[in-house]
Amino acid sequence: MSNINPKRLRLLANVFAIEGNVTAVVPFGSGHINDTYHVQTDRQEPDYLLQRINHHVFANVAAVMQNIKLVTQHLKTRYYSIGNGIQRPEERVLTLIPTKLDKLYYQDETGNFWRMFIMLANTRSYDIVQTERQAREGGRAFGQFQRLLADLDVRLIREVLPGFHHIGKRLSNLRTAIEADAAQRVSRVAGELAFITRREKRMQTLLDLAGPGQLPLRITHNDTKFNNVLLNAQDQSQCVIDLDTVMPGYVAYDFGDAIRTIINSAAEDEADVDKIKLNISLFEAYTEGYLEEAHPFLTQEEIDSLIEGVLLLPYMQAVRFLTDFLEGDHYFKIYHPDHNLQRARAQLKLVEKLEQHESELRHIVTRVAEGYRRTV
Numbered sequence: 001m002s003n004i005n006p007k008r009l010r011l012l013a014n015v016f017a018i019e020g021n022v023t024a025v026v027p028f029g030s031g032h033i034n035d036t037y038h039v040q041t042d043r044q045e046p047d048y049l050l051q052r053i054n055h056h057v058f059a060n061v062a063a064v065m066q067n068i069k070l071v072t073q074h075l076k077t078r079y080y081s082i083g084n085g086i087q088r089p090e091e092r093v094l095t096l097i098p099t100k101l102d103k104l105y106y107q108d109e110t111g112n113f114w115r116m117f118i119m120l121a122n123t124r125s126y127d128i129v130q131t132e133r134q135a136r137e138g139g140r141a142f143g144q145f146q147r148l149l150a151d152l153d154v155r156l157i158r159e160v161l162p163g164f165h166h167i168g169k170r171l172s173n174l175r176t177a178i179e180a181d182a183a184q185r186v187s188r189v190a191g192e193l194a195f196i197t198r199r200e201k202r203m204q205t206l207l208d209l210a211g212p213g214q215l216p217l218r219i220t221h222n223d224t225k226f227n228n229v230l231l232n233a234q235d236q237s238q239c240v241i242d243l244d245t246v247m248p249g250y251v252a253y254d255f256g257d258a259i260r261t262i263i264n265s266a267a268e269d270e271a272d273v274d275k276i277k278l279n280i281s282l283f284e285a286y287t288e289g290y291l292e293e294a295h296p297f298l299t300q301e302e303i304d305s306l307i308e309g310v311l312l313l314p315y316m317q318a319v320r321f322l323t324d325f326l327e328g329d330h331y332f333k334i335y336h337p338d339h340n341l342q343r344a345r346a347q348l349k350l351v352e353k354l355e356q357h358e359s360e361l362r363h364i365v366t367r368v369a370e371g372y373r374r375t376v
């Protein structure tokens, strides 16, 4: 995170229509792309989150913010209409705080883009899932997110990062990085590249299914790491956060990206790959929570595609980390020199483990889905 002095951060916080007087602005969270700060005021509540949007990644900030506005408004309407069944609907969805000039974001004189959200009190997120209850709640959260957005017209949502989960595009970026070898690191990653190449064809399966129109394009989250769900003090899911990448997509992408973090007993960037093990009971719990919410709207083809996402997303993430490593670490924030390589290796290890258990995981999805079908 770059060093912005506290006085300047307070000035930036005051651009927005907040209540009370700012008393502190401190760095917050563990995102790889944007910079986030926790804003405290002299009021008891609310606190706020001030974010600098990485405009090198999100070139069209206006479109990102428009997507977020549409999605949060729609979710709020839907939560209010659910009525008594839902407590405090306003705390289930992120709330954008406009600037004092009533704009969704602010561009400062150095060209940086800023926005603000209400910080939801008494919530927490986890980088690593600890209990089945947490996993199930994560599944419910992302399933409900997709379900409540299923009646918002997907054509209203802009594809702010074109081809974000298109594996063909990601592999082509990797090839370009290999050819350029800008950081002179290609010779260090021969083993990783061979592993990736051997699986290129198999990882096209989801696109092959989608091609002839078998998979509907829906509004998906596209960054369903488990730490993008806020849980309340009782570990119930409360709110899905990090809405920058909400775009048209396939549900298998969201399922696979969530499982990538949930089934892995170690961190996304674990240095000791022997620590990377699968926690199948957490996979099952997530699947139960997800399908409980999602089974009413999913097609059979979509349910069958979920496992393809489970294999694809860690593979694609490894391709992305490795590409960034070869290009000299411009995209993801790194905390030590070989961090992107370490991340890529951990994700490839996860792919290997998932391949070994593919049929077991497939059976779990089928069994859980059939269970819900019988209860309809």
Ligand code: GN1
Binding pocket: 030, 031, 032, 033, 034, 057, 222, 223, 225, 242, 245, 268, 317
């Ligand atoms: C980035 O910024 P963060 O941590 O929410 C990335 C995701 C990756 C993730 C890997 C816009 O998300 O796609 O899955 O890192 N976001 C973008 O941890 O590229």
Ligand code: MG
Binding pocket: 031, 033, 223, 242, 244, 245
């Ligand atoms: Mg993100």
